Amino acid sequence: MQTWGIFGQNHFFRRHFRDWWELPSMQDRSSQRRRILKAGQILFGSSAVxxxxxxxxxxxxxxxxxxxxxFPDKFVLAITSDGTSRRCHILWRKDGQIGVVFDE
Known part of the structure; x- marks a missing residue:
């Protein structure tokens, strides 16, 4: 039997509102993100990804x-072209993408 509730078996809500439902909204962020496409490395121990x-x-x-x-939940994110690196931890993982928060 098919259920029509938000949390039931019906995937209509999740399919059509997936990005809103599963990822942090812009209102939840403490600062505005800007789109870039830069090469980087995830550094932990003696390894790099x-x-x-x-x-x-x-x-x-x-x-x-x-x-x-x-890889660990805490690591150093190095941006190759900038020569910068920041310690961070994972906030979410989805479809091969990872949201990280910089540690202060």
Whole structure:
């Protein structure tokens, strides 16, 4: 039997409002993100995983990893072209993309 509730078996709501439902909204962010496409690296221990930084703000970034699916929840994000690096931790993971918050 099919249920029509928001949290039931019907996937209409999730399919049509997926981005709003599952990702942090712009109102929840403490600073505005700007879209960029820059090469970066996820650094932890003596390992490095290549990534692409898709957008960035003063408080965090959205990245896409190009390597192993697993790495620690806390790491250093290095942006190759800028020569900058920031300690951060993962806020969310979805479809190969990762939302991180910069540690102060």
């Amino acid at each position: 290549d990534c692409t930084v898709r957008d960035i703000s003063a408080t965090g970034a959205r990245i896409q990893a190009h390597g192993p699916l697993w």
